[in-house]
Amino acid sequence: MEREGKIKRKSFSIKRAAQKTQERRGVLDNQISSQVNLRVAVSQMDFVVGDFEYNANCIENCLNDATEFGADLILFPELALTGYPPEDLLLKDDFIAKNKKLLRHLASSVKGVVAVVGYVEKVKRNLYNSAALLYKGKVVGNYRKMILPNYGVFDEKRYFVEGDEPTCFVMNGIKIGLTICEDIWDANGPGKQVCEEGQADILLNISSSPYFKGKGRSREEMIRQRARQYKTHIVYANLIGGQDELVFDGHSLVVAPDGTFLAKGNVFEEEMIYADLKIHPKSAKQNSKKSINSSIKTYHVPTILNRVSKPVILKRRVYKLGATEEVFKALVLGTRDYMKKNGFSEAAIGLSGGIDSALTAVIAVKAIGPENVVGITMPSNYSSRGSIDDSEVLAKNLGMRTISLPIKEVMLAYDKILFEVFKNLPSDTTEENLQARIRGNLMMALSNKMGWLVLTTGNKSEFSVGYCTLYGDMAGGFAVLKDVPKKWVYRLSKWINKNEGYALIPETILTKEPSAELRPGQKDTDSLPPYSLLDKVLARYIEEDQGMEGLRGIGLPMKEVKKIVKLVDNSEYKRRQGPPGIKITPKAFGKDRRLPITNCYEP
């Protein structure tokens, strides 16, 4: 079963399900002894890094919901108590202590359901990324994540020690294995041990698995494969929400041993997911009180549940998002959460008349509403009339305010100050950068005075080659399109117009040739190859770490390719000072790609 909206807003269909649950409870236990039914709940909620009060409250609401709907077992995501990833907050003793205190408090709230809650466990000086098994006011079991990711955006070995005990628990005669996130990505990891040696009937996985495009599909494939391989049901709980550079997509899964989906969580939405599992315990004829294999740690949860005699297959609405819509939703949620969790209610966007700022505006309006987004146009002598008009049409279509601040006079004032120092020197990018920086200053002045968050509009292609001005168009709090290649900027914009049924983004914006409009007649292709080719080089060089050999055959002369590679490498200092933005590709700039600024390597 799936529910719409937040935990508080219960839909009619849920009320009906609740009634059915009551009915089920009335039915006497007449099940065939070899089959056990289990109702599982997954809390796919937006837990916030460091907001213990909010997280505890959210967990309690979910516990109540799960109890109300007759669930036997509820899963919360990895490190639900602290939010994910807490990064160096984990080095603070008081942070760890608060997390421990909260776990004890939560245990006392757990009554008619067994709960699996992700938290930080401290033993002597070691930290573990752990799952606590809570039941009837107590911590009745515990599992320590065994495989710690320390690549890409992950730094788990910075904080945690690996667990070394594959772990199961037995409830209602069913053996249930516990794993945390990365554990299940390794086919030969602890999941295999608990399912094969330990003969677990169900494998649980609590995750905080960040999104990038295509991840959802590969995750589904992996989970199905594990279910078939391990011959178990798998219940996979994933976090949703934005956290700095990361966005978590939810997309929790319940899968049968044959790989069929019993339930799927919505993508990029908070919800409680319920599924009924019919289990024929592997260990039915064995003494479930005794561990089958001594290498597997096994806890026993007193069997008082087992109330689900007639499984109610709850109606399941499965979202299948197209690849473009999925990315759009990621950007919207990432932007909304960054603003909300950092205390911003309004945003300002510099509207240039180009496609990047148009797409950013659409995402912002979708994230926080048109009444909370202000478009700033800052025309110079080089701004075309068309660009100004296009911005106005876009803003009107979106229903957002605009403010116009022409920058000519400030440009003249700077020229005057610098006249003496710059005389006899030719005009170059200095003057272009200065224009961009005047705009940056104005955006920041508005931000300071009005409390608006400045959303920057640069895309990944520009950011890669440094086709952007530090402290100019890069000035702002959040870079919505930071990881969106130009090709995808077009793809998303076209999808938006198609989805809206009209040119929400004016057609002229989509068709005009890209230009920074920082000097007369300027075009992006004056300095860069066409984006279609540029993006191919960038994907291979940045996302795949290819060397020069791997960059052949794209359709660009190698001299051009080398130039691009050099631009990417030489722009590291700029990127290091840029605002964070949402990761949507397999390798984003930021903590996903850690290159030195001082880097004399020539590929």
Add this chain to the structure above:
Amino acid sequence: MEREGKIKRKSFSIKRAAQKTQERRGVLDNQISSQVNLRVAVSQMDFVVGDFEYNANCIENCLNDATEFGADLILFPELALTGYPPEDLLLKDDFIAKNKKLLRHLASSVKGVVAVVGYVEKVKRNLYNSAALLYKGKVVGNYRKMILPNYGVFDEKRYFVEGDEPTCFVMNGIKIGLTICEDIWDANGPGKQVCEEGQADILLNISSSPYFKGKGRSREEMIRQRARQYKTHIVYANLIGGQDELVFDGHSLVVAPDGTFLAKGNVFEEEMIYADLKIHPKSAKQNSKKSINSSIKTYHVPTILNRVSKPVILKRRVYKLGATEEVFKALVLGTRDYMKKNGFSEAAIGLSGGIDSALTAVIAVKAIGPENVVGITMPSNYSSRGSIDDSEVLAKNLGMRTISLPIKEVMLAYDKILFEVFKNLPSDTTEENLQARIRGNLMMALSNKMGWLVLTTGNKSEFSVGYCTLYGDMAGGFAVLKDVPKKWVYRLSKWINKNEGYALIPETILTKEPSAELRPGQKDTDSLPPYSLLDKVLARYIEEDQGMEGLRGIGLPMKEVKKIVKLVDNSEYKRRQGPPGIKITPKAFGKDRRLPITNCYEP
């Protein structure tokens, strides 16, 4: 023995040592059979990340030097071939391949000496942080670092797999153990195994151990302790040079089993270090061809060396720097290397008349010479006459140029643009920030036009609480004082004047009350507690990760302390967009301290 200056500039004393070496070579081997003499060399050079050609060349020069001076064994720092830390360059296959090719090439250059060279080893898909033993054109042995640091500034588990074989090699009947950096910090690490189980007579350690104040002393203590504990000679080779946020101090060491220093490398200087060791092999009566303990991997280097019959105790000049001078040298080297390795020869500094910009200017002048540093004064209506005069006196004392760019007219032009939007709104920090950003723009315009690197002048105390303007005074390529608390800014400045023997930094700069001069009569203490108290709170909160309990008893009301903590936490977004600067404390901002921006934790 120690040498002055770079490898190319050989001093007279070295030539004399060379003659002595020739003499030694003529002497027949008449040593007592139980004592073996060994001359070791340490290459304490500034290897550059990714600059394979430079590094190879430097290694070859050192090999020649070591051969010329009759060394039997030469050590290069950890990952000397690639530079340290190469970060995500390690994910590039072509980078690893180039490193492998270079190692083979270097092996062929090794003739009359055994060399221990740090490099990246790839086996199947695994990378190891390894030491190759090179001799007579071949790789005759290899060791893989067993303890990988993954805390603070280190991310080694992101790249490398841990080695699992403690390793020795036997040459001239002496057993020599190999370790790499972190290995030796653990008293029970592989050093213990090779020295106790393996009975090594000498323990080698090749390091790239970054500096922070006090590290040198604790490193010396640790090495002496290991020597006594393991009952061996220890030869410790450390990198020198600046790499982004890090500066390596060299300070290589040769220590006898009783803990006495046989040689010390200079701090923050490149040099070759030589020492003669008299060894009474533990395994003298055993067959050195046979490994004593099977758990220790042992290589045998054909014994052809052993030429040092009469040990020449080379004259040893030991530097003992005071704590302040050491930090000053770290800042100078870090700044010089950042500029040199990133291709900048000239720097610009905004001179405010305050102590931070004065100290930055002194460091820059020391690093690259007064002819390469330009001071920019950018007075506004709020700049005091004293500040402008002080800047001029300082620049004159330093022998550097200045340019004056009054910002009044640009301020007026901005006011005019923003008049309509800001009317009826009270004046606040917006206007102050705008001034700082005008200055930032001017600095960047000069940088763009002239190719000067902008050195920012903010200190760690300001940076901690966000008492600085993003894109304003924070705009620039390198933040020299980023990790220097205000207290240390004074300490360094006073030391400079004392060391120079006159007020190089004008006394008025040292005594005036700190002010940003962004509004009439402004003082830092309007918004912040006195720096003496602020710095105490910051040291405990940032460097020691103390919670509120640990912040009591500093002499500030807890309400004030809480305010500071909140300022620190809320400034994370600013710091994330700041330029890199040199780490000189146990915990610097940057990759040393990784806190989320989106962080709802309240200590």
